[in-house]
Amino acid sequence: MAALGARRLLQPGRRWFSETVSGAPSPPASPLYPPVVASVTAKSKAAKSRRLQRFNERVHAAATVEEKLRLYGKLQRPKYMVYPQTFALNADRWYRSFTKTVLVPGMPPRAAAAKLPVAAAGTTPEDGRVPNPGAEAPRAVEAPGTAEAPAAAKTPEPAAGAAPYLDMGELRSLACDALLQESFYQNKKRPFLYRDQDHTPGPFLTQLVSTLAAFLSGRNPLLAASSLDLNPEVNYYWHHGEEVVVHGHRKGRVDPVRFQIDDNPHLQIRVPKQLPKVVPLESDLGDVPVIDHKPSKLPLFKKQYENKVFTGSKVADPCCYGHTQFHLLPDKLKRERFIRERLEDQIEVVYRSNGIASLFAWTAAQAMYQGFWSEADVTRPFVSQAVVTDGKYFAFFCYQLNTLALTAETIKNNPRKNICWGTDSKPLYDVVEDGNVKGFNDEVLLQLVRFLLNRPKEL
Amino acid sequence: LFPGVRQAQWLTKTKLVEGLPPAVQGIVDNPAHGLQELEERAKQAVSHARLWDTAEVAPRRERYCPVLFENLIHICRLMSGKYPSLSKRMLARNCRIAATWERESILLQVRGLSGILMNSTTPIPPVASKEEILATKEHVLETFYPIAPTIDLQEVNVYKELNDTGQCFGDGYPYSHPHTLFFLESANVRTDRFRPEQLRAKMLMFAFGNALAKAKALHGDDPKVLEQPVVVQSIGTDGQLFQFMVFQLNTTDLVSNDGVKNLVWIDSDQNLYEKAQCVPEVKKRVVTKPAGISGFQPDTFKKFLALYLHGTV
Numbered sequence: 001m002a003a004l005g006a007r008r009l010l011q012p013g014r015r016w017f018s019e020t021v022s023g024a025p026s027p028p029a030s031p032l033y034p035p036v037v038a039s040v041t042a043k044s045k046a047a048k049s050r051r052l053q054r055f056n057e058r059v060h061a062a063a064t065v066e067e068k069l070r071l072y073g074k075l076q077r078p079k080y081m082v083y084p085q086t087f088a089l090n091a092d093r094w095y096r097s098f099t100k101t102v103l104v105p106g107m108p109p110r111a112a113a114a115k116l117p118v119a120a121a122g123t124t125p126e127d128g129r130v131p132n133p134g135a136e137a138p139r140a141v142e143a144p145g146t147a148e149a150p151a152a153a154k155t156p157e158p159a160a161g162a163a164p165y166l167d168m169g170e171l172r173s174l175a176c177d178a179l180l181q182e183s184f185y186q187n188k189k190r191p192f193l194y195r196d197q198d199h200t201p202g203p204f205l206t207q208l209v210s211t212l213a214a215f216l217s218g219r220n221p222l223l224a225a226s227s228l229d230l231n232p233e234v235n236y237y238w239h240h241g242e243e244v245v246v247h248g249h250r251k252g253r254v255d256p257v258r259f260q261i262d263d264n265p266h267l268q269i270r271v272p273k274q275l276p277k278v279v280p281l282e283s284d285l286g287d288v289p290v291i292d293h294k295p296s297k298l299p300l301f302k303k304q305y306e307n308k309v310f311t312g313s314k315v316a317d318p319c320c321y322g323h324t325q326f327h328l329l330p331d332k333l334k335r336e337r338f339i340r341e342r343l344e345d346q347i348e349v350v351y352r353s354n355g356i357a358s359l360f361a362w363t364a365a366q367a368m369y370q371g372f373w374s375e376a377d378v379t380r381p382f383v384s385q386a387v388v389t390d391g392k393y394f395a396f397f398c399y400q401l402n403t404l405a406l407t408a409e410t411i412k413n414n415p416r417k418n419i420c421w422g423t424d425s426k427p428l429y430d431v432v433e434d435g436n437v438k439g440f441n442d443e444v445l446l447q448l449v450r451f452l453l454n455r456p457k458e459l
Numbered sequence: 460l461f462p463g464v465r466q467a468q469w470l471t472k473t474k475l476v477e478g479l480p481p482a483v484q485g486i487v488d489n490p491a492h493g494l495q496e497l498e499e500r501a502k503q504a505v506s507h508a509r510l511w512d513t514a515e516v517a518p519r520r521e522r523y524c525p526v527l528f529e530n531l532i533h534i535c536r537l538m539s540g541k542y543p544s545l546s547k548r549m550l551a552r553n554c555r556i557a558a559t560w561e562r563e564s565i566l567l568q569v570r571g572l573s574g575i576l577m578n579s580t581t582p583i584p585p586v587a588s589k590e591e592i593l594a595t596k597e598h599v600l601e602t603f604y605p606i607a608p609t610i611d612l613q614e615v616n617v618y619k620e621l622n623d624t625g626q627c628f629g630d631g632y633p634y635s636h637p638h639t640l641f642f643l644e645s646a647n648v649r650t651d652r653f654r655p656e657q658l659r660a661k662m663l664m665f666a667f668g669n670a671l672a673k674a675k676a677l678h679g680d681d682p683k684v685l686e687q688p689v690v691v692q693s694i695g696t697d698g699q700l701f702q703f704m705v706f707q708l709n710t711t712d713l714v715s716n717d718g719v720k721n722l723v724w725i726d727s728d729q730n731l732y733e734k735a736q737c738v739p740e741v742k743k744r745v746v747t748k749p750a751g752i753s754g755f756q757p758d759t760f761k762k763f764l765a766l767y768l769h770g771t772v
Contacts, residue, residue, distance in 0.1 A: 218540030
């Protein structure tokens with residue numbers, strides 16, 4: 001070997017001595033040698049970054065969205081399973097840090113400013129069917145009704161658009177009918193153990209949303225083209241931050257932290273056109289909490305399985321944008337349990353964490369269906385809404401996805417943050433007895449109606 | 460085993476008419492209802508239920524049958540933007556139905572979970588004219604001599620004669636008129652599903668049970684010929700094949716074999732689409748069948764919608 005090597009060294013050496021330096025170096029048409037880049041297979045940081053770069057190029061160059069999604073989630077490694085409905089303490093702070101979300105209390109300004117012309121207290125709901133609901137309802141509607149009536153009277157007709165007044169009485173009767181049917185009129189068997197939510201609030205929510213959506217479809221053409229899913233599946237997989245692998249044959253390597261959300265909303269409405277953005281793409285409305293601990297301290301557990309990205313139906317569906325999701329909190333997370341364990345402040349945390357996680361997963365999956373991903377960040381904000389309820393208390397959330405770039409490299413120069421507006425949970429009614437709904441709260445119903453009527457400006 | 464509908468006819472003292480009643484057919488043919496534009500949406504609904512609904516390759520029947528039904532009902536419900544009185548309907552799932560009647564000294568009873576029921580505040584107007592009702596007097600019910608008509612029925616000792624559409628509903632329920640019953644055959648295994656003939660018989664029995672209970676609630680328990688016939692519709696499907704039925708209860712006098720009979724219009728075995736291909740079929744590197752829904756029949760959806768709109772339009 002050494003002799004061969006020496007001979008080889010001699011030969012080019014001889015050539016080097018014998019060659020005369022040629023004339024002016026003619027600029028070659030193309031570079032003589034391929035570019036000097038890091039190796040692909042070596043165990044070095046440069047090689048790793050080269051492999052990452054090649055992977056990114058492969059995903060960028062994918063022909064269809066399905067191919068892109070397949071390549072994006074091809075490598076399976078242990079990842080944290082993030083549950084939107086969780087009993088973990090202060091989960092909403094953790095979830096906000098995982099998804100780079102800013103929480104703004106209250107509803108976004110456009111939703112509050114759009115004062116719907118509401119029919120004044122003059123229209124009483126149809127009475128005579130149920131033994132006096134009429135006595136309760138006008139009294140409940142009196143106070144807001146008289147406040148609304150002067151405002152409604154002053155609103156000029158053109159501002160109200162061509163839409164006639166929204167009949168609060170009609171809506172209230174629809175909601176009360178749905179509630180009474182599920183809880184009072186229909187003879188059902190006793191609820192199964194710990195399955196209270198499937199017995200009454202679940203069907204009530206389904207009925208309420210379907211009848212309200214049908215009723216309001218005359219006003220909102222987007223609803224008329226919508227698609228209603230019962231019990232769909234929403235999944236999203238992403239990387240955020242870095243960690244060192246603790247044990248195993250890959251010990252010591254620096255890996256991105258992987259998360260996966262698998263969510264089952266009770267109900268969701270998908271539409272063919274996107275909802276309008278609430279604030280511009282680059283707005284900064286607050287701070288994202290920074291948490292120094294590992295995600296497993298939340299507690300969050302790791303598992304390795306298929307990396308799914310799914311909005312509720314496949315890419316081929318024309319209704320690919322999301323409108324509103326409805327979530328039902330399970331029995332495990334009911335208010336009485338928290339009060340019993342003296343954790344009253346965690347009640348709101350449950351609603352918030354559910355809203356943030358589910359909406360992030362949904363909007364991000366919608367963005368991926370349009371071809372954006374962490375290396376190709378979104379060029380327009382994706383907006384969706386959600387209502388989280390346990391049957392009686394309703395909390396409303398609106399989410400605007402401004403960025404998908406959450407991985408360790410892409411987050412460095414990314415000033416954008418996702419924004420989530422959320423309210424506290426308010427009761428829709430006080431109690432149902434004897435065929436009456438007592439203490440019906442019109443505000444909650446109005447907010448729900450505003451959510452359903454949300455549509456792009458052109459429509 | 461039997462052509463089940465004929466047995467059910469005898470048990471419920473009913474005369475069968477093929478095809479849908481003219482009132483419903485009129486709604487189908489009426490262009491003012493804008494049924495053409497809904498074709499596209501119906502096709503999307505079918506594609507969603509059969510192809511796009513799941514993260515797996517193809518959804519199973521247990522999943523796509525209810526999803527298809529929900530999608531079609533959603534499209535129908537959205538028509539209430541155009542016809543506001545459609546919002547006076549309420550869907551009730553998992554209701555139990557129980558009705559009892561006597562038929563030539565045999566006590567019969569219908570019990571069980573009757574699928575999904577849609578109720579409305581207003582009853583459906585009678586579909587057959589008075590002459591047709593009187594004409595049924597001449598109709599002779601088929602008997603199956605020597606087979607007893609109660610073959611294949613379970614004989615039980617009944618201690619309480621229940622008569623509720625019991626409804627599964629208390630008093631003062633505003634949506635008190637049963638409008639349409641929906642039956643979804645969504646078992647994955649073919650042997651667990653009802654065959655079309657048996658499904659039609661089941662639909663007839665349950666429609667009859669609902670109508671009878673409603674009639675008894677309205678007019679009392681005595682057997683008589685009804686002044687205002689009670690009409691209940693019924694739709695059954697297994698995700699692809701649809702059976703439509705309109706049942707009119709003319710009489711609660713079921714003991715004797717003659718007199719006015721009840722009427723039922725059945726439109727059977729309507730295919731909504733021929734085939735739903737989830738993955739394109741490729742033979743020898745050539746795509747023989749592309750992915751998608753093939754052979755979509757808009758008429759079936761129009762009939763579905765017409766039955767939904769019947770009574771308010």
